[in-house]
Amino acid sequence: MATGSLAQTGAPVVARRSSGVWRDAFSRLRRNKLAMVGLVLVAALFIMGAIGPLIAPHKFYVLDVAAITENGFRPLHPFEPLSMRTGHILGTDDQGRDSLSRALDGAQISVSVALVVQFVVLLIGLPIGALAGWLGGRLDNLLMRFTDVMYAFPDLLLIILMSVTFRNTWFGQQFNGLLLVFVAIGLTSWVTVARLVRGQLLSLKEMEFVEAAKAIGVSDRRIVTKHLMPNAIGPIIVAITLGIPGAILAEATLAYLGVGVQPPRASWGSLISEGVKYIRSDPHLVLIPAVLIATALISFTFLGDGLRDALDPKLKGKQ
Amino acid sequence: MTSPSETAVEERNRVEISVGDNLATEVREREAKRATAENLLEVRNLSTHFFTVDGVVHAVDDVSFHLGYGETLGLVGESGCGKSVTALSLTRLVPDPPGKIVAGEIIFEGVDLLKLSNDEMRRLRGKDIGFIFQDPLSSLNPTLTIGYQISEAVRQHMGLSSRAAKDRVVELLSKVGIPRPRDRLNDYPFQFSGGMRQRAMIAIALSCDPKLLLADEPTTALDVTIQAQILELIGRLSDEFKTAVLMITHDLGIAAGMCDRINVMYAGRIVETGSTDQMFDKPRMPYTWGLLDSLPRMDDERGGKLRTIEGLPPLLIRLPDACRFNPRCPYAQDLCREKEPELTVREEGHLARCHATEPGGWIP
Numbered sequence: 119m120a121t122g123s124l125a126q127t128g129a130p131v132v133a134r135r136s137s138g139v140w141r142d143a144f145s146r147l148r149r150n151k152l153a154m155v156g157l158v159l160v161a162a163l164f165i166m167g168a169i170g171p172l173i174a175p176h177k178f179y180v181l182d183v184a185a186i187t188e189n190g191f192r193p194l195h196p197f198e199p200l201s202m203r204t205g206h207i208l209g210t211d212d213q214g215r216d217s218l219s220r221a222l223d224g225a226q227i228s229v230s231v232a233l234v235v236q237f238v239v240l241l242i243g244l245p246i247g248a249l250a251g252w253l254g255g256r257l258d259n260l261l262m263r264f265t266d267v268m269y270a271f272p273d274l275l276l277i278i279l280m281s282v283t284f285r286n287t288w289f290g291q292q293f294n295g296l297l298l299v300f301v302a303i304g305l306t307s308w309v310t311v312a313r314l315v316r317g318q319l320l321s322l323k324e325m326e327f328v329e330a331a332k333a334i335g336v337s338d339r340r341i342v343t344k345h346l347m348p349n350a351i352g353p354i355i356v357a358i359t360l361g362i363p364g365a366i367l368a369e370a371t372l373a374y375l376g377v378g379v380q381p382p383r384a385s386w387g388s389l390i391s392e393g394v395k396y397i398r399s400d401p402h403l404v405l406i407p408a409v410l411i412a413t414a415l416i417s418f419t420f421l422g423d424g425l426r427d428a429l430d431p432k433l434k435g436k437q
Numbered sequence: 438m439t440s441p442s443e444t445a446v447e448e449r450n451r452v453e454i455s456v457g458d459n460l461a462t463e464v465r466e467r468e469a470k471r472a473t474a475e476n477l478l479e480v481r482n483l484s485t486h487f488f489t490v491d492g493v494v495h496a497v498d499d500v501s502f503h504l505g506y507g508e509t510l511g512l513v514g515e516s517g518c519g520k521s522v523t524a525l526s527l528t529r530l531v532p533d534p535p536g537k538i539v540a541g542e543i544i545f546e547g548v549d550l551l552k553l554s555n556d557e558m559r560r561l562r563g564k565d566i567g568f569i570f571q572d573p574l575s576s577l578n579p580t581l582t583i584g585y586q587i588s589e590a591v592r593q594h595m596g597l598s599s600r601a602a603k604d605r606v607v608e609l610l611s612k613v614g615i616p617r618p619r620d621r622l623n624d625y626p627f628q629f630s631g632g633m634r635q636r637a638m639i640a641i642a643l644s645c646d647p648k649l650l651l652a653d654e655p656t657t658a659l660d661v662t663i664q665a666q667i668l669e670l671i672g673r674l675s676d677e678f679k680t681a682v683l684m685i686t687h688d689l690g691i692a693a694g695m696c697d698r699i700n701v702m703y704a705g706r707i708v709e710t711g712s713t714d715q716m717f718d719k720p721r722m723p724y725t726w727g728l729l730d731s732l733p734r735m736d737d738e739r740g741g742k743l744r745t746i747e748g749l750p751p752l753l754i755r756l757p758d759a760c761r762f763n764p765r766c767p768y769a770q771d772l773c774r775e776k777e778p779e780l781t782v783r784e785e786g787h788l789a790r791c792h793a794t795e796p797g798g799w800i801p
Contacts, residue, residue, distance in 0.1 A: 329576075335590065
């Protein structure tokens, strides 16, 4: 009797490690190849954004007049002998600015947009959704009609209007206009999160553990923040992750239209709009930022979809 | 326009209602005399209604009872008779809307809970009044650790530091019989078995040494062996902590084993109240007989049918002035359909709401 003798020899019983919600979710996420590809790419993008400008071979705004003159005032192409010799691996634009360095600067802008806009979204959407869902009644009605109005209004139009209106104010000048971009996009994107949080709270507040918490005298605010939010965190994370591509795209669109980040900062959107003029002769000027935008969008979407599956408790133990 | 005959009917009803009021006043006075200051809890004429689209549901209708310090009182009845709503009313946790406590007083240690502000009431919950819910799984938050959930009340009401709170939680967990409590603090509810979860719920309810424990069918979701353990635990701890218990159950067997006194509720009303001995020796209300009779017995014939009370409790929306049990009562006579009986004395401390068992009634 193997088990019996094992027990008699007093082999130490190894305590099971408590398998938390997060550990479970991550192990499910790890089995999802597409999500892992997304995660790796997202991580790469964040690293590019964080340390890119430090490792960039050139300053993104420096004009290499010598190189451009040598090339007959035409943009240097990637991997050409002249490009390699002058240190512009991915070539330059028509004014001799290094394409790689400018792409890295664009990465920084995209990453900051991804983070800050979602922060603004949480700042607005979470309280509005929580108030509406928890209190219900007339306030819920009021907040949700306001949300509907915001939802119905064309996002891009509002962003452009705000950008144009405030471009020349102090507020519009901060961080080369980036602050204005953050706020403008944030103000149009919180609607989804607010609705989601409201829906979550509407169903969660009927749970019996809420009544049990009330029965031991927990205050309303504490019930919402400590008891209900952890239960709603999964869908919120998914919504935030899936909201990021939209924010990045909106920022690029603004920059493309010339009302977003102001020069000399190089957003991927403004890189495309500058490069469009040379799309036949020098396609790399459009291709590099376009590929980067597409990759960023798709990797956040993969990650978001993966997180949705991983954080869904109904799928627990499957796959 | 109302026809003359209808007016006459209304007139007669009004007279009967005023007679009923007089009787009710007598009962109230008796209750008031007996309910001396020694009582921890006195509920007087409590009515809780639910305002629904179909009409006003009289879930708790003019209910009065009292509970002494350290006493265990059973509240027995079928589903939908207002037992749970009574308990929720005591802590003012009736979901509003649609529910509302429309009348009555809940005197807890001399203070009318219905007159307290929401904040004062919140400070009382969990501290002086503990609550054990029916289903321990859904009453525990799946995303918070057991340790956190037990410590919450302690930190909230006793102002303990997190370390002191942790020690208190360990003490409580070992009191409710959870082995190696220190190792289980960081466990989540899904890592506990059903019985352990209910033990944890009891630990939460008792965490601040409450004076009153409301146990709303604490064992319904558990299997029979665990049920016995949990009841034994509640009994032992209520003795130890000198906690009064309001035990809500539909199982008279549980009530017999645990309670000093028993209230039987039917259709939002208390229909019989008395000491446990009185209730089992000489119940004076056909509904109580029905409840007692529907308990399975050891000497039942093999393969025989279980006995039930035929029919269902009435809808609590439009109730006529009649005994609410009369459609299901085998002893009902015309009087039962015309006039609702009052809660009247049968013996010292034993009251029943039944025309038939009143002195001079047709059941001796």
